[in-house]
Amino acid sequence: MTTSPAQDAPSRDTSASFLGPVDLTGMDALFSAEEKQLALDVRALVDEVIRPNIADWYDRAVFPTEIVPELGRLGVLGMHLHGYGCAGRSAVEYGLAAQELEAGDSGLRTFVSVQGSLAMSAIHKHGSEEQKRQWLPRMAAGEAVGCFGLTEPGAGSDPASMTTTARQEPGGDWVLNGTKRWIGLATLADVAVIWAQTGEHGDGRGVRGFVVPTDTPGFSAEAIAQKLSMRASVQCEIRLDGVRLPADAILPADSALGLKGPFQCLNEARYGIIWGVMGAARDSFNAVLDYAHARTQFGTPLAAFQLTQAKLADMAVAINKGYLLAHQIGRTKDAHGTTPAMISTGKLDNCRVAIGIARDAREMLGGNGITLEHSPLRHANNLESVRTYEGTDEVHQLTIGRALTGIGAFTAAGVRP
Ligand code: TGC
Numbered sequence: 157m158t159t160s161p162a163q164d165a166p167s168r169d170t171s172a173s174f175l176g177p178v179d180l181t182g183m184d185a186l187f188s189a190e191e192k193q194l195a196l197d198v199r200a201l202v203d204e205v206i207r208p209n210i211a212d213w214y215d216r217a218v219f220p221t222e223i224v225p226e227l228g229r230l231g232v233l234g235m236h237l238h239g240y241g242c243a244g245r246s247a248v249e250y251g252l253a254a255q256e257l258e259a260g261d262s263g264l265r266t267f268v269s270v271q272g273s274l275a276m277s278a279i280h281k282h283g284s285e286e287q288k289r290q291w292l293p294r295m296a297a298g299e300a301v302g303c304f305g306l307t308e309p310g311a312g313s314d315p316a317s318m319t320t321t322a323r324q325e326p327g328g329d330w331v332l333n334g335t336k337r338w339i340g341l342a343t344l345a346d347v348a349v350i351w352a353q354t355g356e357h358g359d360g361r362g363v364r365g366f367v368v369p370t371d372t373p374g375f376s377a378e379a380i381a382q383k384l385s386m387r388a389s390v391q392c393e394i395r396l397d398g399v400r401l402p403a404d405a406i407l408p409a410d411s412a413l414g415l416k417g418p419f420q421c422l423n424e425a426r427y428g429i430i431w432g433v434m435g436a437a438r439d440s441f442n443a444v445l446d447y448a449h450a451r452t453q454f455g456t457p458l459a460a461f462q463l464t465q466a467k468l469a470d471m472a473v474a475i476n477k478g479y480l481l482a483h484q485i486g487r488t489k490d491a492h493g494t495t496p497a498m499i500s501t502g503k504l505d506n507c508r509v510a511i512g513i514a515r516d517a518r519e520m521l522g523g524n525g526i527t528l529e530h531s532p533l534r535h536a537n538n539l540e541s542v543r544t545y546e547g548t549d550e551v552h553q554l555t556i557g558r559a560l561t562g563i564g565a566f567t568a569a570g571v572r573p
Pocket of ligand 1: 304305312313316339340360417420423545546
């Protein structure tokens, strides 16, 4: 049997892949020319605007608000949504954009996720026609910023236990009281989607979403300080102190009755993370591959040491597997939609793989790896947040466990008390 020269070649030329030297498995061929162009357009913005400045922004804990209109012009804000000024791109294209943004910094990708996958998705999926027309075109253009208030100081993995309330008064107005925490962008936001208990039961069944202009009296937000992760990004505490809203501020769609309303939005954000974190892993790998050629010890470039090559090989294999998982979930999402267990599989594994690669890359950089001159430790620190938000490892393990066994094990007895 004869084999083609390409099959016999001792090493594949990966220089032509849009994913760079890590593309050992020919992943370039999985994407159309249009999809690759979109990724390259996002990469160009990251290279031009983010890379030269990210160390300084991270050091000073600054989110660069000036990039918001540029992201709007690029068409990545709510890019997977259709109509109302949104780009209507596929799930795979959204994933490719997320991985390029997160190759720059997880905080940048988080901005796009919170704006597009959480705040805009909530209004697009569950909002009235008037709410969509009022907010979505401006949010897609980067002229208005949104945030998504679900998590609370005492309700993280278990949003059903939230204590924020919305009470309807006889005239129809809603009055919101409570505190939200770890809310991305809240101090910058023009509009907040706030989830609150409306029911008698005080559990997930009565949860509803509200569209809250942030200049409404009683709404205040404060940035959380002294973060060791996601420093070029803003996470906040929101206080709702008698926030009075008109009757039509509620997200009216039946799809938003109960916790499935916010969970459908979390699915979108978690999906973006599956791709995004592979961008951070790829950037960490590229950084250390370059360094291994440039750095000489014992008279030999690091790249020529067997232990270095073994580490590079393991990182590259893991990144290929992570991209292939993201690609499989993305194509399935475009063709048939996803299940929660599918999303949890990707979010769980790609986050823990990416953080491992970023940490290994830092280790290979030696002492030089602990400054902001090199990206891996910044990525690893950011990924601590990414691995935690939108569902911890344990939440995703138990979501997968429930899909495999049919038994929910989120509480000790498997049922809510
Ligand atoms: P359960 O109370 O039984 O279910 C409630 C309803 O929701 C439905 N559902 C889903 N629907 C769509 N997609 C999903 N992924 C869904 N998961 C559940 C479910 O079918 C039910 O519907 P219905 O019609 O019967 O009312 O809840 P559960 O037992 O299914 O879920 C338990 C658990 C632990 C999986 C869930 O509570 C969970 O996902 N917890 C993690 C929450 C989380 O990710 N929190 C972090 C949010 S991120 C954030 O707020 C800050 S980061 C963003 C930023 O930077 O601003």
